[in-house]
Amino acid sequence: MQEILFNFISKYVSLTEDEQNALVSLDIFRSVKKGTTLLKEGQKSKESYFVLKGCIRTYYVLDGEEKTTAFYTEMEAFTPPCVINKTPSEYYISCVEDTILTVSNSDMEVEVNSKFPKFEIMCRILSEELLAKQRIDFDEFKTSSPEQRYLNLLQSRPDLIQRVPQHQLASFLGIKPQSLSRLRARITEKDKG
Amino acid sequence: MQEILFNFISKYVSLTEDEQNALVSLDIFRSVKKGTTLLKEGQKSKESYFVLKGCIRTYYVLDGEEKTTAFYTEMEAFTPPCVINKTPSEYYISCVEDTILTVSNSDMEVEVNSKFPKFEIMCRILSEELLAKQRIDFDEFKTSSPEQRYLNLLQSRPDLIQRVPQHQLASFLGIKPQSLSRLRARITEKDKG
DNA sequence: TACATTACTTAACTTAAGTGAACGAGATTA
DNA sequence: TAATCTCGTTCACTTAAGTTAAGTAATGTA
Numbered sequence A, B: 001m002q003e004i005l006f007n008f009i010s011k012y013v014s015l016t017e018d019e020q021n022a023l024v025s026l027d028i029f030r031s032v033k034k035g036t037t038l039l040k041e042g043q044k045s046k047e048s049y050f051v052l053k054g055c056i057r058t059y060y061v062l063d064g065e066e067k068t069t070a071f072y073t074e075m076e077a078f079t080p081p082c083v084i085n086k087t088p089s090e091y092y093i094s095c096v097e098d099t100i101l102t103v104s105n106s107d108m109e110v111e112v113n114s115k116f117p118k119f120e121i122m123c124r125i126l127s128e129e130l131l132a133k134q135r136i137d138f139d140e141f142k143t144s145s146p147e148q149r150y151l152n153l154l155q156s157r158p159d160l161i162q163r164v165p166q167h168q169l170a171s172f173l174g175i176k177p178q179s180l181s182r183l184r185a186r187i188t189e190k191d192k193g
Numbered sequence C: 001t002a003c004a005t006t007a008c009t010t011a012a013c014t015t016a017a018g019t020g021a022a023c024g025a026g027a028t029t030a
Numbered sequence D: 001t002a003a004t005c006t007c008g009t010t011c012a013c014t015t016a017a018g019t020t021a022a023g024t025a026a027t028g029t030a
Helices: A001-009 A017-024 A082-083 A106-115 A115-142 A147-158 A158-163 A164-170 A177-190 B003-010 B016-026 B081-085 B105-113 B119-140 B148-154 B158-163 B167-172 B177-192
Strands: A029-032 A035-037 A047-053 A055-062 A065-073 A076-078 A092-095 A099-105 B029-032 B037-039 B047-053 B053-064 B066-071 B076-078 B092-095 B101-103
Touching: A001 A017, A001 A047, A017 A106, A035 A082, A047 A055, A047 A065, A047 A106, A055 A099, A065 A076, A065 A158, A065 A164, A065 B119, A076 A115, A082 B003, A082 B119, A099 A106, A106 A115, A115 A147, A115 B081, A115 B119, A147 A158, A147 A177, A164 A177, A164 B047, A164 B092, A164 B177, B003 B047, B016 B105, B037 B047, B047 B066, B047 B105, B053 B101, B053 B167, B066 B076, B066 B158, B066 B167, B076 B119, B101 B105, B105 B119, B119 B148, B148 B158, B148 B177, B167 B177
Parallel strands: none
Antiparallel strands: A029 A099, A035 A092, A047 A076, A047 A099, A055 A065, A055 A092, B029 B101, B037 B092, B047 B076, B047 B101, B053 B066, B053 B092
């Protein structure tokens, strides 16, 4: 499992053995069961995550309804906005599947970054990349219809459609579960004709 | 004008006079006329921007139609995804108003960052903040109807509605200009009743 | 096993966005 | 000045998403 993390890091910086050991000694690997809630609305947190195996999602509860806005799967890292802004969380984070991830906290990161400037550089590059990636996702969302969004997802993350419940997918696509059902029926109807 | 930039930077790191001078000597301040195109689809670029005064927007041309996805105004910084990914740009950047901005390029930034680690830290913090901010914007967009999005914008960036053409606002809100007109009429109708 | 709960689909109806067309106001150009 | 173009609005019509409700399948629980 550690190798997955080091493999990921190696895309950004190359670590010495000392640096690798420093990372391992932080004891950041966690296994969490499907359904576990990692963060609740209203809580404060300093934790960042990196998914080694499995799937976690973020969702808001608005008017008593769950609104899923993101899924993070293998090799994806993220830091909740509440950690950056030092505010109570506006959303929940929970595990869609049994998941193995790393959990780091921002105090720890400050320390590591000052000891190893390499990590600072990695965090900068990673943030810039994620920002660019998210910008493109957002733009694509804005400029597409729900049906196009679903078809895009089918292309870009086909695994998600298999491993995630439909009603969570629906709000991820910005629509109601009934609309997703209908939209899927419409597409398979088109395929026939 | 320089003071606006230094004022912005001081929110992240404090610069010595030497560092300030180093920045000024890079000659990054530009004035651009309304309507100027800063970047075209298909072009490669290494430029990042920081708006001191005015407004610039990013837009795609899809099926011959302009789709505006973002506006950047006073005190906002951004780096186009194509700069990060080193790919040809998928969109255009142009000036909505006469604008004063800083233009830096990524080679220059690599150099400055290695000379002054402070900048590296600033870039990391800034990217993390922008990522969190954009995440919240995206989530809000996903979980709102077009009408709610317009009302949100009215709260969060009322200036935009004044300074930007309606048809650009419409695609920024993910709808057609006619729908924005209708939606506005609907709202003022509600206000009366 | 029986019962309850949740997930997904389908249907009928409502609401709002997309589409195509027309119009007037302003700005731009010949 | 007249002609043209762009922009914003309105209208009638079409299309698709939201809403409410019902039914079925799958899952979890006593």
